Amino acid sequence: MNQFTISGSPHVHGSESTKKIMISVIIALLPAFLAAIYFFGWNAIRVTVLSVAVCVLAEWLIQKFLIKGPVTISDGSAVVTGMLLAFNVPSNLPWWMVVVGALVAIGIGKMSFGGLGKNPFNPALVGRVFMLVSFPTAMTTWPTTHPLFGTAVTDAITGPTPLSVLKESVKGGMSIDQILASPDMPRFVDQILGNRGGAFGEMCVIALLLGGLFLIIRKVIDWQTPVVILATVFVFTGICHLVNPEMYVNPIFHLVSGGLILGAFFMATDMATSPMTITGKIIFAVGIGVITVVIRLWGAYPEGVSFAILIMNAFTPLINKGFKPKRFGVVKQ
Amino acid sequence: MNPLKTFPKGGVHPKENKLSANEPIINIPLPKQIIVPMGQCLGAPADCIVQKGDTVKTGQLIGTAKGFVSANVHSPATGTVAKVDTVMDHTGYYKPAVFINVEDDQWADGIDTTDELLTEIKLDSKEIIDRIKECGIVGMGGATFPTHIKLMIPEGKKAEYVIINAAECEPYLTCDNRLLLEKTQEFLMGVKIVMKAVNADKGVVGIEKNKASAIELLDKTIASNPELYAGIMVQPLKTKYPQGGEKQIIKAITGREVPSGKLPIETGCVVVNVSSSFAIYEAVQKHKPLIDRIVTVTGLSVKKPSNFKVRFGTPANLLIDEAGGLPENTTNIINGGPMMGKSVSVTDFPVIKGTSGILLMSDKEAQPRNTTNCIRCGKCMSVCPMGLEPYLLNREAKFDLFDETEKHHIMDCIECGSCEFTCPANIPLLDYIRYGKARTGAIIRSRNQK
Numbered sequence: 001m002n003q004f005t006i007s008g009s010p011h012v013h014g015s016e017s018t019k020k021i022m023i024s025v026i027i028a029l030l031p032a033f034l035a036a037i038y039f040f041g042w043n044a045i046r047v048t049v050l051s052v053a054v055c056v057l058a059e060w061l062i063q064k065f066l067i068k069g070p071v072t073i074s075d076g077s078a079v080v081t082g083m084l085l086a087f088n089v090p091s092n093l094p095w096w097m098v099v100v101g102a103l104v105a106i107g108i109g110k111m112s113f114g115g116l117g118k119n120p121f122n123p124a125l126v127g128r129v130f131m132l133v134s135f136p137t138a139m140t141t142w143p144t145t146h147p148l149f150g151t152a153v154t155d156a157i158t159g160p161t162p163l164s165v166l167k168e169s170v171k172g173g174m175s176i177d178q179i180l181a182s183p184d185m186p187r188f189v190d191q192i193l194g195n196r197g198g199a200f201g202e203m204c205v206i207a208l209l210l211g212g213l214f215l216i217i218r219k220v221i222d223w224q225t226p227v228v229i230l231a232t233v234f235v236f237t238g239i240c241h242l243v244n245p246e247m248y249v250n251p252i253f254h255l256v257s258g259g260l261i262l263g264a265f266f267m268a269t270d271m272a273t274s275p276m277t278i279t280g281k282i283i284f285a286v287g288i289g290v291i292t293v294v295i296r297l298w299g300a301y302p303e304g305v306s307f308a309i310l311i312m313n314a315f316t317p318l319i320n321k322g323f324k325p326k327r328f329g330v331v332k333q
Numbered sequence: 334m335n336p337l338k339t340f341p342k343g344g345v346h347p348k349e350n351k352l353s354a355n356e357p358i359i360n361i362p363l364p365k366q367i368i369v370p371m372g373q374c375l376g377a378p379a380d381c382i383v384q385k386g387d388t389v390k391t392g393q394l395i396g397t398a399k400g401f402v403s404a405n406v407h408s409p410a411t412g413t414v415a416k417v418d419t420v421m422d423h424t425g426y427y428k429p430a431v432f433i434n435v436e437d438d439q440w441a442d443g444i445d446t447t448d449e450l451l452t453e454i455k456l457d458s459k460e461i462i463d464r465i466k467e468c469g470i471v472g473m474g475g476a477t478f479p480t481h482i483k484l485m486i487p488e489g490k491k492a493e494y495v496i497i498n499a500a501e502c503e504p505y506l507t508c509d510n511r512l513l514l515e516k517t518q519e520f521l522m523g524v525k526i527v528m529k530a531v532n533a534d535k536g537v538v539g540i541e542k543n544k545a546s547a548i549e550l551l552d553k554t555i556a557s558n559p560e561l562y563a564g565i566m567v568q569p570l571k572t573k574y575p576q577g578g579e580k581q582i583i584k585a586i587t588g589r590e591v592p593s594g595k596l597p598i599e600t601g602c603v604v605v606n607v608s609s610s611f612a613i614y615e616a617v618q619k620h621k622p623l624i625d626r627i628v629t630v631t632g633l634s635v636k637k638p639s640n641f642k643v644r645f646g647t648p649a650n651l652l653i654d655e656a657g658g659l660p661e662n663t664t665n666i667i668n669g670g671p672m673m674g675k676s677v678s679v680t681d682f683p684v685i686k687g688t689s690g691i692l693l694m695s696d697k698e699a700q701p702r703n704t705t706n707c708i709r710c711g712k713c714m715s716v717c718p719m720g721l722e723p724y725l726l727n728r729e730a731k732f733d734l735f736d737e738t739e740k741h742h743i744m745d746c747i748e749c750g751s752c753e754f755t756c757p758a759n760i761p762l763l764d765y766i767r768y769g770k771a772r773t774g775a776i777i778r779s780r781n782q783k
Contacts, residue, residue, distance in 0.1 A: 004666045004678050006425065008764045010750030011692075011699045012347055012504070012671040016712065016757040018705055072705060117706040117758075276711030276722075327720035327742060328342060328580065329593040 018116070022076030024220045028211030029083050029266065035194050035204030036091070039145040043091040044200045047098055052082030054102035062111045077116045081105055084124035087201020087262060088306070089131065092143045097135055101127040117272045121313045125267060125306050140164070142197040161198040162186060163258045163302040166249060175246045191256045202262040212265030221269040224278055225285045229264040230255055232289025240297060248297065260292065263305035273313045280323040287312040337542060339571035340581040343718040345751045347574055347672065349543060353507045353631050353638035358515055360642045361655060363410050363435045367646030368420045369395065370430040373685040374471040375478045376402030381431060387414045392441040392622050395431055404479040405469035407622040409644035412436040423668040423675060423682045430683070433646070445619040450518050452561055454529055454617070461530040461617055468616035469623050473608035474498060474577070475669050477687040480609055484530050486598060492531035493601035496586055497524055497610055499540040499547070500570055500577030503670025506690045508627035509607035511640045513547040516611055517554045521562050523610035526617050528564060531603050536565040539582045543572045574672060575749040579604050581718055593745050608689070628652060628684055632693035634660035643684050649691050650680040662695035672750050705758045713752035713762060719745045723752035727762045730769025735776055738769045744777070746770055
C-alpha cells in the first residue's frame with residue numbers, strides 16, 4: 001500500500017522568497033551603481049566589490065565557525081548590506097577602512113543579534129556610523145566627480161558636499177542666495193544627476209528613484225515609507241524656508257541633497273528594522289523626516305539621514321506594539 | 334452583470350488551476366462494496382442502527398443523529414451489511430463504519446428518482462427544516478456543519494439574506510461550478526427553499542468572476558422566470574482567496590462584519606454552499622436523502638481531471654482510476670483543495686459528505702521548502718483577512734504562551750492559510766497557529782465550564 005506525505009494545509013506556496021526579495025533590492029540598486037561608476041570611475045567598483053566581498057565572507061565565517069549553524073549567505077542579504085554600506089562612503093576611502101566597516105556591519109550590526117531578521121538596527125548604517133565616528137576625516141573628505149569617459153582627474157582633488165557647504169556658509173554668516181550662487185554649489189541639474197561631491201551611491205537622484213519605483217512596483221517595499229519621509233522633510237524645511245528664507249534653503253534642495261533618497265527608499269524600508277503595519281510605517285517615516293531636518297538645520301553634522309533612521313529603528317518594536325492591524329469583526333461600542 | 338464585490342482586508346491570489354472546469358459530471362458506477370462512515374459531519378458521529386446480515390435499500394436510514402450537532406446517515410446503495418467495523422477515513426483515524434456488499438440499486442419507498450423539476454414548494458418552514466434534518470444534509474463545502482441547525486433562526490434574530498456561497502475560491506476545485514452549469518434550475522429552487530425555510534426575502538448567489546459561464550447561465554435562468562425566482566440575484570465577486578470564507582463572503586456582499594466570536598445570523602445572513610443547496614432541493618422536493626455528491630478529481634499530473642457524481646462510501650482510488658490512474662510522481666493526496674484540504678496517507682479512504690475534491694500533487698508542488706529566519710516583512714499581516722498578526726501568534730504558540738495567543742485573538746483565525754502561502758521565509762505559520770488555537774480553545778472552554 002502506498003503511503004503519502006501528511007502535512008498541514010496550505011499545500012501550495014506562493015512565489016515569494018527571501019532570496020527573491022534580496023535579488024530585487026540588488027537589481028534596484030544597480031542604476032545608482034552604474035551612475036556611480038560613471039561619475040567616480042573604477043573606485044566606485046573597488047569599494048563596492050570589496051565591501052560586498054567582506055560582508056559575505058564575514059557572514060560565512062561567523063555562521064560556519066562561530067555559530068556553527070546553517071550557512072545562509074546565498075539568501076543575498078549580506079550582498080545588500082555590502083552594497084548599501086559602500087554606497088554611503090566616499091569613493092576614495094582606503095581599503096582597510098572599508099573592511100573594518102563591513103566587519104562591523106555584519107559582525108556587530110547583524111550576526112551578533114542572530115542574523116537576518118533579528119537585528120534591531122540597519123546593519124549597513126551601523127557600519128557607516130561606526131566609520132563616521134572612527135574615521136571622521138576620511139569619511140568626510142569627498143572626491144570630486146570625474147566622469148569615466150571625461151577628462152581624467154585624480155582622486156586627490158576633493159571637494160565638500162552641497163550640504164556641508166550650506167552648513168559652513170550659514171555658520172559663516174552668508175545668506176542663502178549668496179551660498180547658492182557660490183562656485184562650490186553644484187547646479188540643480190548636477191544635483192539630480194549625481195554630478196556633485198558626496199558618498200558615491202547616494203548622489204544620482206534619478207537612478208535611485210528608478211530603483212525605488214521598481215521596488216514599489218514589485219511590492220518589495222510599500223510606497224508609504226519613502227513618500228512620507230520625503231513629504232515630512234519637504235513640509236518641515238518648507239515651513240522654515242517660508243519663515244526665514246535668508247537662513248533656510250528651499251525644500252527642494254533638501255530633497256535632492258545628501259543621502260535622503262537612498263535612505264528613504266532603500267534603508268528606511270529595510271523589513272527587519274521598520275514597523276509592520278502601514279500606520280506604524282507612517283509614524284516611523286515622519287520620525288525619520290523630522291530627525292533628519294533637525295540634524296541638518298541645527299545639529300553638528302551637515303547630514304542626518306543615517307542617524308535619523310537608526311534612532312527610529314530603536315522605536316520600531318514600540319511602534320509595532322502600539323499600532324496593530326485593524327481586526328475583522330470588532331464591534332463598535 | 335452587477336459590479337464586482339470583494340472583501341476589503343487581506344487575501345492572496347494562488348494559481349487557479351481549474352483544470353476540470355469544462356468536464357461534464359460523470360456518474361461513477363457503484364463498486365462491489367461501499368464503506369459508509371458514521372461520522373460524516375462536524376459533531377458527533379451517528380448511531381448505527383443496522384447489523385451484520387441486514388439488507389438495506391438505497392436511501393434507507395442506517396445511522397441516526399446522536400446529540401444536537403449531528404446528522405443522519407443513509408445507505409448509498411442496496412445490498413447486505415457485511416460488517417459493522419471501523420475504517421480509516423480522510424482524517425487518518427479509524428472511525429466506525431458500515432460495510433455494505435452492493436447487490437442492486439433499489440431505492441427506498443417514497444423517494445422520487447425522476448429528473449422532473451418540481452417548482453411548487455408544498456412544505457412550510459418548519460417542515461422544510463425537519464425534512465433537511467431527516468435527510469442528513471450538512472454543509473458540503475468541507476466544514477460539514479449540519480444544515481438544519483444553521484437554518485433554525487434563534488429567537489429575536491431575523492434572517493434577511495440567504496447567501497449562497499458559490500465562490501469556490503479554492504484552486505483546482507470545480508464541483509460547484511459544474512453543478513451550477515448542469516443543475517441550474519434545481520440549484521435555484523434549492524435557494525428558494527432555503528429562503529422559505531428561514532423566511533428571508535433576499536437570496537444572493539456570491540460567485541467569483543472566473544466562473545463567467547455559470548454567472549451568465551444563472552442570470553439568464555433567473556431572467557427567464559422572474560416570478561419563480563423572485564428575490565434571487567447573482568453577485569459576481571473578485572477572484573481572490575479566501576472569497577468563499579463565510580465571514581468574507583458576507584462582508585463582500587452585504588458590507589456587514591460578523592462580530593468576533595459570533596455567528597453569521599448576527600448580521601442577518603444565512604450562508605449555504607452550492608452543493609448543499611442542490612441537496613436541499615432533492616431532499617425537500619424529491620424526498621431524497623443525502624447519499625451522493627459531486628467530487629472533483631484533479632492535479633497537474635492527472636491524465637483526465639474530472640468531476641464525478643459519487644455515492645458516499647465509494648473508495649477514493651476508484652475515482653482516481655477513472656481519472657486516468659494515480660500519477661507516478663504523486664507524493665501528496667489532498668482531500669479538498671490545496672489551501673484548506675487535508676492530506677491523506679492512503680488512497681482507499683471513502684468519499685463522504687464533505688469530500689469536495691481529491692487533489693493529487695507531486696513533490697514539486699507540495700513539498701515543504703526550507704524554513705529560514707522571519708525577516709519581519711509583515712506580509713503575513715497584510716494578507717490576513719481577519720486582521721491578525723500571524724508571525725506573532727506563530728511565535729507565541731511555539732512557546733506555549735496561550736495567555737498571549739488569546740489576547741491576540743488567535744480564536745478569530747479562520748485557518749485560510751494565506752499567511753503561510755505568502756511567507757517569503759517559508760515558515761509553517763498555520764501549523765503552529767492551528768496548534769495554538771486548539772490549546773487556547775481548550776483553555777477557554779474549561780474556564781467557561783467553571
